[in-house]
Amino acid sequence: MDYVNLGRSGLLVSPLCLGTMNFGPRTTEEDSFAIMDRAHELGLNFFDSANVYGGQKGEGITEQIVGRWFAQGGGRREKTVLATKVYGDMGDWPNERGLSALNIRRACDASLKRLQTDYIDIYQAHHVHRTTPFEEFWEAMEVLRQQGKILYVGSSNFAGWHLAKAQESAARRNFLGLVSEQTHYNLLTRAPELEVLPAAEDYGLGVIPWSPLAGGLLGGVLRKLDKGRSGAEHMLKQLERHRDKIEQYEKFCDELGEEAADVALAWLLKQRAVVSPIIGPRTMQQLEGSLRALEIDLDEAALARLDEIFPGHRTAPEDYAW
Template identity: 75%
Template sequence: MEYTQLGRSGLKVSRLCLGTMNFGPETSEEDSHAIMDRAHELGINFFDTADVYGRKLGEGVTENIIGRWFAKGGGRRERTVIATKVHNPMGEWPNMRKLSALHIRRACDASLKRLQTDYIDLYQMHHIDRDTPFDEIWEAMEVLRTQGKIIYVGSSNFAGWHIAKAQETARRRGFNGLVTEQSHYNLLTRTVELEVLPACADYGLGVIPWSPLGGGLLGGVLRKIDKGRSASPHMVEQLEKHRPAIEQYEAFCDEIGEQPANVALAWLLRQQAVTGPIIGPRTIEQLNGTVRAVELADELDDKALARLDEIFPGPGGPAPEAYAW
């Protein structure tokens, strides 16, 4: 496994981030623990979760699974850079969501309890909160950091101007601000190249792409269907929308002798400001297969990258050059 700095921080994280959203709803607790153990064996030290993961309102199912894994000891917590999130509803009442100082305080304490740890390495805002000023958000984060409950702060699903506003507010307060941004980014979804990636590069944020395989479309979907794998109605709809590009993509992967999922991950690892994409394996076999992507990222030459740009054209580079001059 290769490692890199987490944004402009001094923290070292693996180039692949283990996503845990499937833990509970799709993967049993026993299998989830086995996947995390295997991730450590493979050198993956960066795990991502959220208080809302588990699909049961307010229960923090996935964080609890991770917490019971940490409780097994054996250096599991010490070897792990754990990232979790705050913003989405954890109850029906109005102050059980978003980024008020009250909710941030309560949500952090609840995550710490579920994770069975006394600190969170990376505490991420799951979404922008348009109703709460950044001065209030940063004051709450400053208190948590002073208390030793969080170390770094990240964002998710922020626009470029949100990142700029957050960072300038933090700078005025003498606070470190954001070190990461978690964005929806893959070969099919490249809008963040306009504003978000340039903002992250300029402010020193590491980008953590979520849904790197486009919901499965970039994971060899045509091959799987040909082998009799069933597809959801949504997957069928998206496949028909993108079929010409997906056909070209899988043919290109066959040409270079690589798995489509690994090519998609490797491409992301070559993009501006990207720290590491979030992989969401449901099984150990799926996890084992992703490690090749780190090696492949070093092997993709300019010709291969140009071919991928032909198949999946991006927005044309950063703004405003992408649409003006």
């Protein structure tokens, strides 16, 4: 496994990140434990979670599962670069969501308890909180870092100008600032190329793409449907919108002799500032299959063909101006 720096930080993470969103709602605790153990065996050291994952408001079911896995010992916590998130609704009272100093403090302590650890490697803002100034956000994060409860700060779902504003605010406080941005990015969703990726690259943030397979559309969906597999209604609606592109894509993957899901991940690893796409396996087979992406080296001709099928963006403002 070739580990990579998370942005400009000295932290080394695996080039694929194990997303835990399915642990609890779709994957049993026993199977979740097995998947995490196997991830370590395969060399994956980067795990991502969030306080809202698990399907039951305020319970943090997924973090609880990860915490019970850590509690087994055997170096599980020490081998893991642990990322989790704060922002979403964890209760019905007004200060049980967002990025206020109060919620950040309470949410961090609650996540630590569920995760059965005394520190979080990367504490991520799950979304921009438009009514909380970055000065308050950074003061709260500084306190957590001074207390040893977090080591690094990351963001998720930030626009390019949010990244710039956050980093400039941190710089005024002589604080390290963000080291990562978790963004919705894949062959079908390429808007981050306009400003998020250039901003992340300029400020030294590692980009962690979520939904790298576009909700399954880039995972060989047509072949699966031909074999009689069913698909979620929302995915089928999206498929009808993009059927022509998906047909071309799966045909091209067949020409390459590779699985569609693996090509989608391999493509992301070729993009600027991208460090570690998030895989969210529901099964052991899905986890082990993802590793093939690390062996695929897409050449310039293949990358050009993928751009023909899924046109992207150059950057802003060149994409819409001279």
